[in-house]
Amino acid sequence: MFSNKEAFKAAFLKRIERTYGKSFQDSTLSDQFQTLGNMVREYISSNWIQTNEEYSKEKKVYYLSIEFLLGRLLGQNLLNLGIYDVVEEGLKDLHISLEELEEIEYDAALGNGGLGRLAACFLDSLASLDLPGHGYGIRYKHGLFEQRIVDGFQLELPEHWLRYGHVWEVRKIDMAVEIPFWGKVETYEKDGILTFRHVDAEYVSAVPYDMPVIGYETDTVNTLRLWSAEPSRYMPNQDVLKYKKETEAISEFLYPDDTNDEGKILRLKQQYFLVSASIRSIIQDYLEQYKDLHAFHEHVSIHINDTHPVLAIPEFMRVLLDDHCMSWEEAWQITTNTFCYTNHTTLSEALEQWPIRIFQPLLPRIFMIIDEINERFCKSLWELYPGEWGRIEQMAIVAHGQVKMAHLAIVGSHSVNGVAKIHTEILKNREMNLFYQFQPEKFNNKTNGITHRRWLLKANPELTHLIRETIGDEWMKQPEKLALLHSYEQDSAFLTGLADVKLKRKEILAKRILEQNGINVDPQSIFDIQVKRLHAYKRQLLNVLHILYLYNRMREDASFDMYPRTFVFGAKASPGYYYAKKIIKLIHSVADMVNNDPIVKDRIKVVFLENYRVSLAEDIIPAADISEQISTASKEASGTGNMKFMMNGALTMGTLDGANVEILEQVGQENIFIFGLKAEEVMKFEREGGYRSMDYYHHDNHIRQVMDQLVNGFFNEEDQFEMIYDSLLIENDQYFVLKDFAAYRDKQQEAGRLYEKDRNRWLQMTARNISQSGYFSSDRTIREYASDIWEIHNRGSQVLVKR
Missing domain, CATH: 3.40.50.2000 (Glycogen Phosphorylase B;)
Structure with a gap:
């Protein structure tokens, strides 16, 4: 049915008529999408x-x-089946755009x-x-x-x-x-x-x-x-x-x-x-x-x-x-x-606990079993640590009227893994240290990965084509072979191709921004992008305060100049997370001011793309020049957005947090922009104190200016951003935004100068990131899970059980 475009067209036309009782000419895009989807599923x-x-x-x-x-799923399924081109060509003969059919799918x-x-x-x-x-x-x-x-x-x-x-x-x-x-x-x-x-x-x-x-x-x-x-x-x-x-x-x-x-x-x-x-x-x-x-x-x-x-x-x-x-x-x-x-967080508020008064009536038999698991577990702890009531209390599954789900997960599993090297070490040495002391053999690391089939082959066909022309096709099934691009990191023809691909993807995103937001952005500008869930520890706030700083400098210092930059945000805040919603409002207030100011509008644009989702990410990520991965060190378990951007040739602007640490190991410090506190420094401040955000407010005029602008009527929005102001100064800046501000500002300036003054070097860095990104394929991650934890093997091969 899909062997060639003629066979596909004949089957497709017959299926529409039989399914909908109408001629192809009378069918809608929705009819055509449903028909194609059903044909693929049957195929x-x-x-x-x-x-x-x-x-x-x-x-x-x-x-x-x-x-x-x-x-x-339509495009991805066609790609995985190896029939994308046949279907696309067949539909084209029928004056149907496969891209438009893909847009039909929610x-x-x-x-x-x-x-x-x-x-x-x-x-x-x-x-x-x-x-x-x-x-x-x-x-x-x-x-x-x-x-x-x-x-x-x-x-x-x-x-x-x-x-x-x-x-x-x-x-x-x-x-x-x-x-x-x-x-x-x-x-x-x-x-x-x-x-x-x-x-x-x-x-x-x-x-x-x-x-x-x-x-x-x-x-x-x-x-x-x-x-x-x-x-x-x-x-x-x-x-x-x-x-x-x-x-x-x-x-x-x-x-x-x-x-x-x-x-x-x-x-x-x-x-x-x-x-x-x-x-x-x-x-x-x-x-x-x-x-x-x-x-x-x-x-x-x-x-x-x-x-x-x-x-x-x-x-x-x-x-x-x-x-x-x-x-x-x-x-x-x-x-x-x-x-x-698999543990995915070091944040205590994300480690679920359920009140017994709710749990027991709803799930009476399950609570009985958990209570018995807890009794037997605490007894084993007592035998090993007699008299250490404090330790046992901290490790108990049921304690202080709560059922602790992470504790239950650790006790009831034979393997507990973190999702990046630094995350796993924090689990072992801090968050779950008592459990690690008790059963160290359970703990292991499995650094996250992403499927290059969606995030490169599907999302960036232009880059895929360039890589295929350069090193062939083997990397498409064996992503680690992207390392073959290492030989082309100085190749002028390849670097020119990279520049052309990036410009093409930026033009595609610029078109979408114009259609969706009504904002004209320059594809020749630096596309500086932060798209992810909105949470205080991910520090979208640091990004937007830096934009406000740049705006102030341009308005007040005629000698200050910077290469044109387009800042793109995409993020959803949880409905009850009011602080995160205030940050979204601040991003929009800054955008309204910057985008409408004739003095700066050609040098800075700020865009917030609403309803961030997978299909939108497929347009955004390939267009990025700079990937913002600026979480407070020790808070991001891994991140996978950092890997998607890297694979598409964006350079990471980031802290030494999550998988950024391993991206640094892969690409070398000369091919990434690292700034700010390290995880151990953050944890020391949290443990011992010693950080006073008010000191940075008093001693840095630029910080003081942007902070005052949150509350002095600068935005003509009374009391909108008082919560943010208070969190950073009165509540002492839990996520060290002001502490890292100067380092972030300096690293951003370094990146802008490099892009403007030495574009060839920038492209070499881009090439290096792509060539080393194969390590972060989820294929590598899954192979590690399969061999080290699950002990499963490919279809038809003998299963070896080690236990």
Whole structure:
């Protein structure tokens, strides 16, 4: 059907007529998109079936994540199948733009940022490497909110990615699972064994929707299973409307507001809903191949992506204990050898804890199991550290009226990994040091990666073409071979090609900015870009205060000059995160002032692109000259945006935080712009004090000026930015914005001068970053997980079990 464009065209035209009962001439773009999507799904269906059949005797990994930030799938699926060009040419003959059809598809915004995008990249790599691995998540009806900016303020609207259905999914109602909440636990003896039964529960039906995960130029098609919450057949007789509303709310929105008890209950419901449905589905699949569960861990690995799916551990125990009558000791041995956990944060507020007063009534049997895990764990600690009550109290899973999810994850897993070298060391030496002392063998590092198939091949076809012309095609399946570009870092023809590609991508983004924001930006200017989730530690504030500083200098000092620069922001702030929303407002206030001032408007432009998402990132990232990775050192676990920008030839302006440290190792200090406090310096200030932000206000005239402008009526917006002013001066600047300001200013000036005075050197640095970016492919990361943690192997090869 897709062997050549003529065969494709014939099949496509026939399919439209049969599906919609209308001629091709009368079909809409939506009809054409749906037709093409269905054809692709059917095209891979036999490979999907065959993949699952071949996995039947292989050890498999199941990746549990509350987020999967997939983005659009049509173009990526066509690319991975190797039929993008055939389809594009065939559609062109029919006067259809494939690019326009891709625009029809809504982003599957089932994630908030790096956590969810990482999960999507990992699934792509698993399939592309022919590894037996599937994903499990929630089919949120609305996903992350749709961001709108009105007068500089963020407004949140429901996101409607399912408005016209989703062409890639297959609903499997026959595989629905009933999930219990509330109720009580009864105990009774059966054959002399104490047995537990959950009664008077309120049930919710988890209905699976399966999506194919298509490997790159391979027959492997793995599965992402997303669960939808629907009313159970055991629906209560009373308050049916209330029950239906509460049930559907479970898969309604990603991350409901949990600042009140109602929100906490809903989030906890989401987490148990995901893991209970997934665990029972995984076990059912296993029992279709094997007779019992005693060797489960030799055939299955279950990976927990951050703390949200940690309830999978006690749920798995519940199934082994209650449904399969195992002893506690054997069930725990199988559980700990099955589960592995990735930590994604050093921020204490992101390490989930749940109040017992909410947890116990909602999940009574699960709480009993967690309480028993905690008792046995604390007993083992007492045997090793007799009398050290303080240590045991700090390590307990249940303490001070809270259930600590990160502690449960560590205790119930055989592997705990961080996602960058510096992050893992901080976990071992600070955040989880007591656990590291207790079981050091559990801890390891797996530096994150990104799929170059989406972030280079798909997002930047111009750069892809240049690289293919220069070093051939092998790097497309083996991204580490991008290192072959090292020989061309001084090659004038290659560097000229790089300059042309970058200008082309900047022109594409400039066109989008004009259409979306009505702002004319100069593609010849430096494109300085910061796009990521908006959080205080990521320091978008440092960036915008620096822009305000530049504006002041240009207005007041006729001798001050700088190469024209376009600053681009994209970020969503969590709906209840008012401080982050104030930063968005400040960015817009600065932009309005700068962009409309005739004195500076040709030298600085500031753009905020609303509703940042995967498809928008695919236009933004290839256009960047400078990649802003300026988080407070020690706060960013890894970052993956830094890798995407690097792979597309942007130079990193960053602190020694997260994966920036390893980017520095790869490219050398002469090919990156590093500034600011180091992680150990930040942690020393936090531990011992000694930083006074007010000193920087008094001793640096430029800092004092921009700080005063926040509150002295400069923006003609009374009291808008008092919260920011107070956080930096009255509350002593938690994320060291003022401390790093001068170093950031100087490094930015260095970058601007280099771009203006020595463009050839800049291009050599660009080439160096691209040539070293293959290390940060998620293929490398997944190979490390597969060999070191999951012990899985390619389809058809023998599984070696080390334990």
